[in-house]
Amino acid sequence: MSAAPLLEIDDLVVDIRSMTALRGFSMKIARGAMVSLVGRNGAGKTTLMRSIMGHLKPVRGTVRFDGTDLSARPRHARAALGIGYMPEDRCLVPQLTVEENILLPLWVAKELDREARLDFVYEVIGELAEMRSRKALLLSGGQQKLVALGRALGVGTKCLLLDEPFEGIAPALSERLSEVLASL
Numbered sequence: 001m002s003a004a005p006l007l008e009i010d011d012l013v014v015d016i017r018s019m020t021a022l023r024g025f026s027m028k029i030a031r032g033a034m035v036s037l038v039g040r041n042g043a044g045k046t047t048l049m050r051s052i053m054g055h056l057k058p059v060r061g062t063v064r065f066d067g068t069d070l071s072a073r074p075r076h077a078r079a080a081l082g083i084g085y086m087p088e089d090r091c092l093v094p095q096l097t098v099e100e101n102i103l104l105p106l107w108v109a110k111e112l113d114r115e116a117r118l119d120f121v122y123e124v125i126g127e128l129a130e131m132r133s134r135k136a137l138l139l140s141g142g143q144q145k146l147v148a149l150g151r152a153l154g155v156g157t158k159c160l161l162l163d164e165p166f167e168g169i170a171p172a173l174s175e176r177l178s179e180v181l182a183s184l
Contacts, residue, residue: 004067006031006159007052012061014044014051021047025061031158046088049161053085054078066158079105080112084156088164090148094137098128098147101136105155112155121150125180142173149180160184 005028014022022044029035037045050056052063054075063070065081079085084105092101102121106114122129128150131139136147145165152160165181166174 003031005029005064006033006066008062008064009048009052010062010064012048012051012063013059014047014056015059016047016056020059022051022058046163049085049087049163052078052161053083076108079155080109082109082156082158083161084152084154084159085161086145086148086152086163086165088167090144092136092144092147092151095135097133097135098139098150099132101147102128102150102154105151109155112157117154117157121153124153124183125150127176140170140173142169145169145173145177146180149177153184 007027007029009025009027012022012025013020025044025048027035037048039045047056051058052065052070054070054073058071065078065083068081070078073081093104096104099118102118103114106112106117122132125146127143128146131143131147136144139147149162149165152162162181165177169177
């Protein structure tokens with residue numbers, strides 16, 4: 001008997017402004033698996049991730065995470081389940097420091113040890129420890145990507161959703177991001 005999937009999506013349909021952006025998508029992801037969604041622009045990759053995180057409401061279908069139906073879970077409660085999300089546009093709060101941005105989702109994930117998770121993030125991405133008191137608006141695009149990844153790692157104890165992690169960053173930072181992901 002096989003283990004229940006960590007993430008299960010069944011017949012997901014999502015409309016954006018009366019246009020169907022995702023049509024009948026189904027997928028099961030096992031615990032410990034690394035999955036990459038590849039497709040052209042407009043194929044629905046970002047829509048899928050936003051739906052999993054509760055930013056978009058499906059017209060039909062179900063999303064289950066670790067056996068829990070996410071349809072009744074508010075957006076902030078999904079991070080508390082152990083899902084870390086790195087959106088393509090980073091979504092950092094510019095006036096907050098690097099550390100405050102990393103801690104944002106940890107404030108809703110009350111059962112996680114904030115200090116231990118922060119230590120983990122700084123261990124995996126040492127550069128962030130050095131930048132911890134800098135405001136997000138003072139960082140380069142690549143540095144902001146690292147902060148967004150750090151924020152996802154902070155709560156992503158079971159699952160990481162990374163949307164376009166390499167888009168718009170310099171080759172050196174792209175290589176560094178690859179190293180971080182390979183180390184997980």
